Amino acid sequence: MLLHEKDGLQRMIEWVGRKAIAGYTYLAALATLFTQAVLDLLLPTRQGRGETLRVLVRQILFTGVDALPVTTVIALLLGIIIVTQAGTQLPRLGAGGLVGSIIVVTVIRELGPLITAFIVVGRSGTAIATELGNMSVTREVVALRLMGISISRFVIMPRMVGMVLSMLCLTLYFDVVAVLGGYLIADAQLTIPFYAFVESITKALSTTDVLMTAIKGLSFGSAVAAICCYHGLAVRSSFTEVPQQTTRAMINSFVLCLLIDVVVTVPLYL
Amino acid sequence: MNEAALVLEQIRTPMAGSPHVLDVDLRIAAGEFVALVGPSRSGKSLVIELAAGLVRPEAGRVVLLGHEWNDTQESEQTPVRLRVGTVLQQPGLLSNMTLFHNVLLPLRYHHGAMPERSREQAVMAQLERLGVAPMRDRFPAELNQGEVRRAAIARALILDPEVLLLDDPVAGLDAEMVLALKACIEEHRAHHPLTVVAALRAFSPLIEGADRLAVLQDGRVVADGARDTVACAVPEMLRKYVE
Numbered sequence: 118m119l120l121h122e123k124d125g126l127q128r129m130i131e132w133v134g135r136k137a138i139a140g141y142t143y144l145a146a147l148a149t150l151f152t153q154a155v156l157d158l159l160l161p162t163r164q165g166r167g168e169t170l171r172v173l174v175r176q177i178l179f180t181g182v183d184a185l186p187v188t189t190v191i192a193l194l195l196g197i198i199i200v201t202q203a204g205t206q207l208p209r210l211g212a213g214g215l216v217g218s219i220i221v222v223t224v225i226r227e228l229g230p231l232i233t234a235f236i237v238v239g240r241s242g243t244a245i246a247t248e249l250g251n252m253s254v255t256r257e258v259v260a261l262r263l264m265g266i267s268i269s270r271f272v273i274m275p276r277m278v279g280m281v282l283s284m285l286c287l288t289l290y291f292d293v294v295a296v297l298g299g300y301l302i303a304d305a306q307l308t309i310p311f312y313a314f315v316e317s318i319t320k321a322l323s324t325t326d327v328l329m330t331a332i333k334g335l336s337f338g339s340a341v342a343a344i345c346c347y348h349g350l351a352v353r354s355s356f357t358e359v360p361q362q363t364t365r366a367m368i369n370s371f372v373l374c375l376l377i378d379v380v381v382t383v384p385l386y387l
Numbered sequence: 388m389n390e391a392a393l394v395l396e397q398i399r400t401p402m403a404g405s406p407h408v409l410d411v412d413l414r415i416a417a418g419e420f421v422a423l424v425g426p427s428r429s430g431k432s433l434v435i436e437l438a439a440g441l442v443r444p445e446a447g448r449v450v451l452l453g454h455e456w457n458d459t460q461e462s463e464q465t466p467v468r469l470r471v472g473t474v475l476q477q478p479g480l481l482s483n484m485t486l487f488h489n490v491l492l493p494l495r496y497h498h499g500a501m502p503e504r505s506r507e508q509a510v511m512a513q514l515e516r517l518g519v520a521p522m523r524d525r526f527p528a529e530l531n532q533g534e535v536r537r538a539a540i541a542r543a544l545i546l547d548p549e550v551l552l553l554d555d556p557v558a559g560l561d562a563e564m565v566l567a568l569k570a571c572i573e574e575h576r577a578h579h580p581l582t583v584v585a586a587l588r589a590f591s592p593l594i595e596g597a598d599r600l601a602v603l604q605d606g607r608v609v610a611d612g613a614r615d616t617v618a619c620a621v622p623e624m625l626r627k628y629v630e
Contacts, residue, residue, distance in 0.1 A: 163499055163500075164496065164497065164499065165495075165496040165497070165499070166499060167495060167499055168492065168495050168496050251482070252481075252482075255477060255479060255482065256475060256477040256478075256479040257479045257480070257481050257482065258479075259441065259475065259479055260475070260478065260479025260480070260481075260539075261479075261481075262441075262461075262468075263439060263441075263468060263471075263473045263475075263479075264468065264492070264493045264496070264542070265464070265465040265466075265468035265469045265493075265496075265497065266492075266493070266496050267462075267465070271496070
């Protein structure tokens, strides 16, 4: 019996050890991918500059510009929901003047960057993982290597830069539109005057909040791009691997974004 | 003897999907056209992949244009890759680009300073040579297998390589197109010192242009030499691959 328990405990420790090593290896691979992409961006070379720029522009158009309509709708609705809840509940507690703080804390600090990241993962992250997965199966990635075209410089770096820039801009855009949505409902339903609404937000908003939202946008963009490129290129020989890797990319992106959010946010309140 | 363009020295490596082990020792001189022939799963494609530096052998060394793949990091391979054109069984044309842009890509990537007009002229000349110019604005998914393969060969030749590695180059090509491909390779060889290594799974007119045949079976070279010599030397069951 004791032997059984020992076996069980040992197995559990081994399992935890294996998972920890796998997790570490995975994060190290993502870090390597990211570092190589940054080096490719920073190291001056004329080789493939025009072609890489074309891929980058396409990525920004797809991830950033094409995502504007859906981001606008979600941000507006979120702003309306939050201000409706805050505007109806806070006055009962005698804290009606905290509507601005609630918007700043929930939207600008937290939900803006997170929901934008989720939108980008769902739209572009999965698209990148699927595209690179299909490219791996049809041996387009190998063909690029054989032509002396760097996968990191031509495939990964422009997608990563495009996604980071798009994520940053979309996050800031999301915040502005969500605040606007909040104002619309504040004006229409709660009859909070425009100046009072703006004043409560500007009072609550600090440079740290804006910096925080920007840092989160940049970090989420880097993480999502690295994860989606990694999983796309992890596809080996079968099309059935493509949706499997895409799902992993999506789930891991969500988890890593939340993890980064905790790492960035919690120290601020300690 | 000319300087060797490709050396596969005492190679031993497992063959995926086969109980046999590739066990070859090949030396291909610069400017030579060698056809690797033999049945499926005899190791021809693996030889091409070894030569292209895509697979590292368990034992032995592969030297291409004086450059040993085993000693080289991925990031240091580009200068050699620019001197080698490779078309694998799956040609890997980029699906989001038209045929024209697929062939243009290596020129745009590696010869950024070249005027765009000159690049486009070079691409069109290559496409015309291989008979795929009318399909220039089509995407790979809209082309048949032979057209895709010819476009991939055009892409492999666009940088004027010193070595051309072709895996099953005649797959999907009609008789006329095989002759066009043969003429194209001969024209290139007449103007540039081009070494050609082509893996062929059936007898093809392309073999007639080869200086040398290496017949593979179960991962081993069973005959190697000029076509007439090889035809006499190979076992009866392999004769259909060379005659």
